[in-house]
Amino acid sequence: MNAPAAGDLSHLDPNLNRELSLLAFNRRVLAQAEDPAIPLLERLRFLCIVSSNLDEFFEVRIASLLAQHQLKGNGALPLDLSATIERASLDARRLIERQYELLNTEILPSLADAGIHLLNRGKRNAAQRAWVKQYFDKEVRPLLTPVGLDPAHPFPRVINKSLNFIVELSGKDAFGRGTGIAIMKAPRVLPRVIRLPDELSDLPGACYCLLSSVIQAHIADLFAGREVLSYSQFRVTRNSDLWVDEEEVTNLRQALQSELHSRQYGFAVRLEVGRGCPPHLRDFLLRQFEIDHTRLFAVDGPVNVVRLLEIVNGPARPQLKFPPFTPGLPAKLAGHDIFAALDRQDVLLHHPFQSFQPVVDFIHQAALDPDVLAIKQTVYRAGMNSELMEALIAAAVSGKEVTVIVELMARFDEEVNINWAERLERAGAQVVYGVVGLKTHAKMALVMRRAGGVLRKYAHLGTGNYNPATAKHYTDFGLLTAEPGLTEEVNEVFLHLTSLGRPKQLEKLWLAPFSLHKQLIRAIRSEAETARAGGRGHIVAKMNSLTDESVIQALYAASGDGVKIELVVRGACSLRPGVKGLSENIMVRSVVGRFLEHSRVFYFRSGGAGEVWLSSADWMNRNLFRRIEVAFPVRAPALKRRVLREGLQPYLKDNVDAWDLGPDGQYRLRKPRAGQAQYSAQRALATLLGQPGATPP
Structure with missing residues (x-):
């Protein structure tokens, strides 16, 4: 490869490199679906x-690039931006083609062999076809509203990521x-996957x-007196970023509530159609949504x-899923008063x-504790049903001083948080809704x-959200x-966020965007020194993710000085390891397994003292610059050793779920x-920390 010169960051296209890194992560996820050693329904889940992930890639990442250049009249995208989006779309296309190939040639046939059949209309027997016809007439047809396009019936507004059909008809309508x-x-209220009655099946x-498939099988019934010449399902992905004028808004919650509905109708960024959609219908839809081909x-x-x-989430088929895993519980907390336990030692x-x-x-x-006077907490993604949030509400009702900093701009969780x-x-x-703009x-x-x-x-500090549901799947x-x-410093950060005053000099916490x-x-x-x-x-x-250029530049410089740098970066990584004269002492690895790797752990040898954050x-x-973030030290020697033993070392040893990033970016x-x-690493940690007798993943 043509390696960049030492200190040269020209290969770090701030747009293209990040987008291609995100797509590369999805290729690693797709590899899980390709792995025959993984249970079949889990492969379908991957x-x-x-x-x-691709939905979010288009409705957030590609939409963000397009939003950088607001089109006016017939203005075209700048060449560099157009090339970035085209290259990212090309990589996404290759990924999607492999995804559907895998679905059609491996996963669905294997599911059929295992007794799970997804039947199109050509594979349904006579009894099943009759049942589907009845289901269509009673449950589906009454909710359908075909719109024939003419000057009085313009192209309808299409909701983000909804299922739709375009139909081409011959002849004239009822009005000539x-x-x-x-x-x-x-209809959005109907299930997208329908189980057929078992007694109608001649398959195990x-x-x-x-x-x-139900709609397509009976689409002709909706247009009496007309011939259906062609049709196709289609789906449009729209920009899903919410925007509020931070200088003009006086109530962020009210402003967001008014914006949430408009998210469904942001500008279009991607069009998906069925493979058999005729070219002229594709072109028609592209013009309607103003989407590039x-x-x-x-x-x-x-x-x-x-x-x-x-x-995947249907009737239990344990033989087709990962074995159930029961997480462990620290012995020092089992059956004990938490505050008394923390008075003795950190957990x-x-x-x-x-x-x-x-x-x-x-x-x-x-x-519940009558001795507790106040509770303060940040909330980013709590989930729709949260025992933890209910506990905060109960504390407030009982008269305790409860302060909650709710981030209303947590993407796709805005409505839940409101x-x-x-x-x-x-x-x-x-x-309090945090700090506008951060x-x-x-x-x-x-x-x-x-x-x-x-x-x-007493404090809890974490690397992940206060969401018990995702905590079962995220490390x-x-x-x-x-x-x-x-x-005391945690309290200072809360005071800073509520009062908007300048934070005091913190000695133990690293606080973004300040320190x-x-x-x-x-x-x-x-x-490096x-x-x-x-x-x-x-x-x-x-x-x-690792994409900040100033951090990457510092890592390159440290590598040049002889520092050994080992990085485990799950997703986007704009750094190129192993490049001669630039990053020879840097190794980058990505681990993709049953659980989503989410923890952020930093170790600096610090002359042998070993700083762990x-x-x-x-x-x-x-x-680092546009969010309120906290990094906190682990000082207790036993806990520091645990973080190294559990959070870093296993991932450096992994040779099952690990991917090494090469100097060529592959x-x-x-x-x-x-x-x-x-x-x-994940299996080893499950065995080490899970409940005795639990089956590791």
Whole structure:
């Protein structure tokens, strides 16, 4: 390859490199769906995850690039931006083609062999066809509203990511006019996957069909007296970023509530049609949505693969899924008073290998404890049904001082967070919406308790969201502590976020956007200074994304000085490791397994002292400069060793789920060397931390 010169960041196209890195991550997820060693329904789940990720890629990432250049009149996109979007779309096209090939040639046939049949109309027997006809007439047809296009019936508004049909008709309508095209929306209230009655089947197992197949089988019934010449399902993806004028808005919640509906009708960024859609109908739809042909995707199957999750989550078939895993519980907390336990020592939790329940219990016990005076917490993604949020509401109702910083701009969780904010306010809690223009992404909870006449503070700091549901599937660390210096600084951060005053100088926490970036660069340069002086510099870090150019430049410089740098970056990575004269001492690995790798762990050798930090922040420009983020130290020697033993070292040893990033920007699956045993970090951690007798993933 033509390696960039030392210190040269020209290969870091700030748009293209990030977008291609995100698509590369989805290729690694797709590899899970390709792996025959993974249970069949889990392979289908990974396939659905790819579709969900691609939806967000277009409605957020590609939409963001397009929004950088607001089209006026016939103005064209700048060549560099157009080339970036075209290249990203080309990579996405290759990924999608492989996705549908895998679905049609491997996964669906294998599911049929296992007794799960997805039947199109050609494969349904006579009894099933009769049942589908009856279902269509009673449940579907009454909800359909085909719109024949003419001057009085313009092209209807199409909701983001909804299922629709375009139909081409011959002849004239009932009024003698030659309206040749009709558009029809699929009812959103109906299931997209329908299970056929078992007694009608001549196949073993369960039979399903798609709503799109039901509609297509009877589409001619909707146009009496007309011949259906051609038709196709289609789906449009729209820009889903919410925008509010931060200088003019006076109430962020009200402004967002008015914007939420408009998200469904943002400008169009992608069009998906069935493979058999005639070219002239594709072109017609492209003109209607003003989408470039490079963002047209003709797919060989359902336009929304995510809907197949209904099969994955259907009747239990344990032999086709990962074995159930029961997370462990720290012995020091089992059956004990949490506050008494924290008075003795800090507690480190590693999810999902250890249960998230102690975090819920921490807030729940605080809500019930008469000695607790106040609770403060940040909320980014709490989920629709949250025992933890209910505990905060109960605490407020009981008269405790409850302060909750709710991030209303958490993408796709805005409506849920607004609902929680309203309920908390009605209960008497003080609700603050963070800092306008800076998402509050820090994960912090603080409890103030008076016992024996002494006011003590207890805190939880984490790398992941306060969401018990996702905590079962995301790897994250959490620290429960009563250490006075650390809990006092947590309180200072809360005071800063509510009062909007300048934060005091923090000695223990790194706070973005104020000190986290500076301290991170300082720590990297400190390792470089050690190496230049003839010592041993070493950095090991795990995160979701690495795209900030200033951090990458500092890592390149440290590599040149001889610092050994080992990075575990799950998703987008704009750094190129192993480039001669630039990054020879840097290794980058991505681990993709059953659980989503989400924890952020930073280790700096620091002259042998070994600094260990956990954080809510990735090494991205947005996290370091445009969000409220916290990095916190792990100081207790035993806990520090645990973080290294569980959060970093296993991922450096992994040769099952790990992908190595090469200097050419390509990821290659790491495999055991000759004579080397297989080692999966996630399986090892499940065995180490899960409940005794639990089956590892």
